[in-house]
Amino acid sequence: MTKFPPVRGTLTPDRPLADLTWLRVGGPADALFQPADLDDLSGFLRQLPADVAVFPMGVGSNLIVRDGGIRAVVIRMGRGFNQISIEGNRVTAGVAALDAHVARKAADAGLDLTFLRTIPGAIGGAVRMNAGCYGSYTADHFIEAQVVTRDGQIKTLTKDDMNFAYRQSDLPDGWVLTQATFHAEHGDPETLHQRMTDQLKKRDETQPTKDRTAGSTFRNPAGFSSTGQADDTHELKAWKVIDDAGMRGAMRGAAQMSPMHSNFLVNTGGATAADLEGLGEDVRKKVYDSSAITLEWEVIRVGEP
Missing domain, CATH: 3.30.43.10 (Uridine Diphospho-n-acetylenolpyruvylglucosamine Reductase, domain 2)
Incomplete structure (x- = not known):
């Protein structure tokens, strides 16, 4: 014990x-x-x-x-970790501050972090996963983050320390993010708020926002250049290869790939973690069999069966 x-x-x-x-x-x-x-x-x-x-x-x-x-x-x-402060074109937010709240507060101050508005979750996750939307990623705006190391030291990490890549960053196991600072371009507050309203409308029309989901289940696959080499464009969409494999609406127990957007894993009521993860693995196998593409999980899975 x-x-x-x-x-x-x-x-x-x-x-x-x-x-x-x-x-x-x-x-x-x-x-x-x-x-x-x-x-x-x-x-x-x-x-x-x-x-x-x-x-x-x-x-x-x-x-x-x-x-x-x-x-x-x-x-x-x-x-204790959800504060938001703004100075000039810099926005500092605690890791518990919701992405949507940070986007709105920044817009009130005439700063454009509108890409955060439709990202589910809080700032800590956005930094950890280099979250992005509408062509903008957390890394594009990131200046620095405060962390507490596994042995209790308080450190500041720069963009170079984070080593951002598509939907990921480097952070040692056991280190805990506490706040992050971003830079943002100036904009007209009314225009920024209208943009976010339009983004929300588009999201609600195309994604199962009323269902019990965890956002995008799989990362968009890496693309291929004209020479056949893998590149980092990610223009091929995960939902498209899931559809091509016939897995839109597929179910295991009470877990389902959303009929509305096939890259969203839904707990329709009473699903277990095993149902959800198992359905995800079913999808990965079907996609590989169909297109020889290996989908990578975007949803984080932790713990023991």
Whole structure:
């Protein structure tokens, strides 16, 4: 039995995680820690035995926690990490600040981070996954991030440190993002808000936003140049190869590939994590058999069966 350090936040042993993920599945974590503030988080990690695994978790928007739960301390940031401040053309946001809220606050100040408006989740996940939409990615605006290392040190990471790539970044296991700073171009607030309204309308017309999903399930496949070499354009869409494989609307248990947008995995009610992940693997196999393309998961899957 692990002896946990004293905290000022909330530390809950054997905490079920299903209610903290958008797909509403998953077993318990060994413990869930919700730090009160930066010092609370730093002190906890500094004193936590080095052999205890740590898993930072945002709002659970792109996460499948397997039914057996996670053998780790899950760290979930809350109110102490959701502040947003603006200075000049720089926007600094805590990792618990919702992407949509950051986009709106920036627009109020005449700064264009509108690409964040339709991305589900919070800023920590956007940085970790280099989230993007409408041709803009987090990396395009990123200046720096504050992190707490696994041994409790507080550091600042630059864009070079993050080594951003398509839908990914480099962050050592157990390091916890706490805030990030972005640069943004100036724009007319009314125009920026109208753009976001239009983006939301388009999203709601094409994606199952009313269903229990985790956003895009698979990354768009890498493209191929005229010489046949793989490139990083990602112009081929995952939904298209899923459709071509006949998997739109496919089901396993109560898990379904959305009939509205076939790259969205849906819990139609009562699905297990095994149903959802198993259906995803069914899709990957069918797509490979159909087109020799190996789809890569965008949804993060963690824990034990």
